[in-house]
Amino acid sequence: MGAPAQRDPSTSSYYVGDAFYAALVRAFTDWDRDERAIADPARRDAVRAFLEREARLLDRGDYAAWLAMFAPECAYWVPGTPERGDPSREITVAFHDRRQLEDRVYRLGTGYAWSQAPASRTVRSVSNVELFATGDAGIVMVRSNFLIAELLDGELRHWAGWAGHRLETTGDGFSILAKQVNLIDCDRNLRNPSITL
């Protein structure tokens, strides 16, 4: 057990263990079912606005504001297979905790990340936003589709897929407990997968 200072998830990773992985895999298994869908337009609008803001912050490269959308103990997970698997047992395209998300952002900011120097220009579209209830009234699961246009080294290309957000309701909105990004080509060889999804 570390002292409180060591437990800061920006500088240490005590929360990612077997229990965390198991809960994460459970939370992202068989969750987008009709009987759990939340129809309420007001809630859906609020979540849609939240996802649109996230897309805007990433397109602008405002990573500090983007990181602030995540809960302190969070996960960013890009599975490497369409079955998604268990990240504690297999390689993913990316699996970050809070500290490694900050690593990602730090690296992009060094100016020496040659895969992103110059940085890609991106425009993200988010659509098909659907909300699903969980056993916990304060937590909602969100499914959305995305299409990212990326200008990399003078060439326009696209990333496509769907995301699952596990959101916790906070006083003034939401906070991301976990984001799972499912690329439709996640198990293919990807050229320069260095933008943040």
Place this chain on the structure above:
Amino acid sequence: MTTQQKPILPERVFDFDSLVHEDRVHRSLYTDPAIFDLEMTRIFGAVWVYLAHESQVPQPNDFVRARLGRRPLIVVRDSNGVLRALYNRCTHRGATVCRRDRGSAKAFQCPYHGWTYLNTGKLSGVPWPEGYSCDFSRPEFNLMQVPRVESYRGLIFATLNADAPSLTDYLGPVRRPIDEWLDRHPGGALEVREANRLKFNGNWKLLYDNSADGYHVVFSHRSLLMMENRLQDGDGKGMSYYKDSPDSGPVKLYSFPNAHHFKDKRDAIPKRPGALWAIEGLHPGMEHYEAALRRDFPDRADAFLDLASSEPVNINVFPNLHILGNHIQVSEPLSVTETATTWYGTAVVDPDGELGAALGPVNALRMRTQEQFPTFGEVDDLANFEQIQAGLAAEEDAWIYMHRGLGLPERYSDGGDGTTIGPATDEVFMRDYMRVYRRLMQTEPAIAPTREI
């Protein structure tokens, strides 16, 4: 079979003595589609090429798709347990027979007209055979297959060349680091657990040129080194041992016969349990699992944590296998200007239960330690390879230099068995492999695929 036909278009003739010099190579090796096509025969058709790991086909009838050069293959452990590399190309009119990436099958049926093949490659059925006058039991209608398929301790290689040496002889002294890399795992056993799959718009040799290159590390991977050390005083994490004067440091380069080479960074790490773990970058779950292992296995925790850490080696087997860290990295030429590179992650298997309850935590850590480099390091190298390919559009500026160390014999020592030992940033490995490349490109291999079962 008919006698050998003359090609309809005359083949271009290349003078490889004028394209590959002692100190430099010509840009056309990286840009000319005709040279690329020739490489698919004279390099990939001539030597042992890595195809897959046995853990990808553990049981009889298991298969996984692969390529030998650009030849589409099904690597299968047939119903009798024999490893085979079948051409994934229907004998009838050429359709891809198997369209799943991996799975288990006793037979493959071509979706186009329904010809069916056993997983030995033998043709077992043709719809409405009365419409044919030929004898389908003759081997000429079986799937073509690579005649020589062998596993070296789980690593499956194949060659089309009837005259190639044995796999063991082809590997030669690079077997020592491969053995050491395997033997650091309980039972010498590993299992592939998915991969970081990448590709780049550049020639496949750019990757091989880089594979033992200690010259680029602090420049190409500058952002990674900064990132790995951002939360601490000093530069102890990751590949920081390349800083300052790497050529007088403990990192050594071994250039072996047959174009294999080995970058040994192990001597840069103190010889004590836990030393490898101490230089690991920061990963999800590190502190959690370390605390748990130290609590549950106070005497063995350091050794277990080292097993979760990246082994500081780059072992390169020409032309397409790179063992580095804990990865089995495989490169595949797609075209003269496009290459796939797949970083298979490996897990500890522990056949005799030596790790006990530590196995899960070690592998959970190991998945994360392995993702770090492809995600935050390799992407920058691949961007640099793409920018080399772009730079090589300059036709008049025709040469690529590889002369670091040339003319400075005091930089090298003789490692025996045809091995040259050099300093960390040297390009001797590139000169040595290009000499092998030149000889291969000047030789027509005895390509001998078979349909005999």
